[in-house]
Amino acid sequence: MRYLSTRGHADRKRFCEILLEGLAPDGGLYLPEHYPQIDAAALQRLRDVYGHGRPGGYAALAFEILSLYIDDIPAADLRALCDRTYTAAVFGTAAIVPLKQLDDGFYLEALSNGPTLAFKDMAMQLLGNLFEYELGRRGEELNILGATSGDTGSAAEHAMKGKRGVRVFMLSPQGRMSPFQQAQMFSLMDPNIHNIAVEGVFDDCQDIVKAVSNDLAFKRAHKIGTVNSINWARLLAQVVYYFAGYFQATKSDTEKVSFTVPSGNFGNVCAGHVARQMGLPIHKLVVATNENDVLDEFFRTGVYRVRGSADTHETSSPSMDISKASNFERFVFDLVGRDAARCKALFHDALARDGRFDLGADAAFVGAAATYGFLSGKSTHADRLATIRDVFQRFGVVIDTHTADGVKVAREHTAAGRPMVVLETALPIKFAETIVEALGREPERPAAYAGIEALPKRLKAMPADAAVVKAYIAEHCA
Ligand SMILES: *Cc1c(COP(=O)(O)O)cnc(C)c1O
Secondary structure, three states, X not given: OXXXXXXXXXXXXXXXXXXXXXXXXXXXXXXEOOOOOOXXXXXXXXXXXXXXHOOOHHHHHHHHHHHOOOOXXXXXXXXXXXXXXXXXXXXXXXXXXXXXXXXXOEXXXXXXXXXXXXXXXXHHHHHHHHHHHHHHHHOOOEEEEEEOOOHHHHHHHHHHOOOOOEEEEEEEEXXXXXXXXXXXXXXXXXXOEEEEEEEOOHHHHXXXXXXXXXXXXXXXXOOEEOOOOOOHHHHHHHXXXXXXXXXXXXXXXXXXXXXXXXXXXXXXXXXXXXXXXXXOOEEEEEEEEOOXXXXXXXXXXOEEEOXXXXXXXXXXXXXXXXXXXXXXXXXXXXXXOOOHHHHHHHHHHHHHHHOEEEOOOOHHHHOHHHHHOEEEEEOOHHHHHXXXXXXXXXXXXXXXXXXXXXXXXXXXXXXXXXXXXXXXXXXXXXXXXXXXXXXXXXXXXXXXXXXXXXXXXXXXXXXXXXXXXXXXXXXXXX
């Protein structure tokens, strides 16, 4: 399997070459040259491999799917990496991603029982093991630099802590994350984890990461890398749980299932798109957004419009607060028939020039719902509160704010006789304030997280100044 850039760069690379890279050299995103096809016999075999959540079944399924895309890691090693990653000890159950039924034919797929209680663990835990493996093989080191407003940073740190050859330098806006999120990151005492609390907002953190990454000499000298959501390995890891969700929601491979995905950067639902392109019998992929409705607008109208900061809202489902969707280019590449010149004209030229493009009159867009199964919807703070209340009253289940956006939108797109699976992307304890607003009570806290806010913290406060951050990295990365 070789990987290409959505903007047409001539290089074709193998999996381990793109594993430690971010964007392609031309600014595009990496995609496989083709999607391996799962025929009926292969699907039946994968169902048996998963074995309806038997111990080790998820890891075995992950190995089978990853093997279709990775041919430069020996099979025995890849299997060991999957076995080490997807354990009941790390993810709470043997099924790893158990389905919880709410209504008849309406399910939640639990993706947030990993170490940081959000679905990003599903991919990040694998990435930590892949990075350690590949860096060890090359005898290299990597210093991961990132900015976070919450979920990504903690998932990355919990995946990379204690890993050989990897250090993490994670910038976060001082005092802006929830106490729970701060505790998840700042209580890590591993020497390879560096928390940097920047005196500023999230955008200041991102600007510093960009400034450091644009200093190519510094970047090379200090082996700076990233783990952001455009990383293909992260997306690939997420493909697996669409298969696991499908197998749990059906008895036979003749049935079709729809998925609703609380979306921000389009990484999660893009993995669903890949699964569907491989031949997994997915009926609809429903994109649920919050007030930051860039994606809902696109799927309704064909207009993709990047929002300015004044137009980007801080909401009670903060991990979906985006001004643009960084993985969206992958889907558009497929939508325009894998025409890289066209994709480049849209994402490089039109977005730089106009901040938007319009495919509303394009035949590909007009047929997109039918060809690719995409639908969308939007949810507001009031919708979240109402949905959290309703799900609690009717089913006795407390859902988090992002999952509530998903449930709200999924209900607008359910069809009789067609199972609907909503991806549960976080546990409610991470967003306790809104749960209290909706239900008048604190969400349940898993026992392992009792009192984490009181643990000792290890972090370094710094002004919003790239030079200061660089000096810190230089001092701590040898
Ligand atoms: C990151 C995140 C999302 C959005 O996922 P994308 O892959 O960016 O679309 C949704 N919910 C939660 C809880 C998240 O952490």
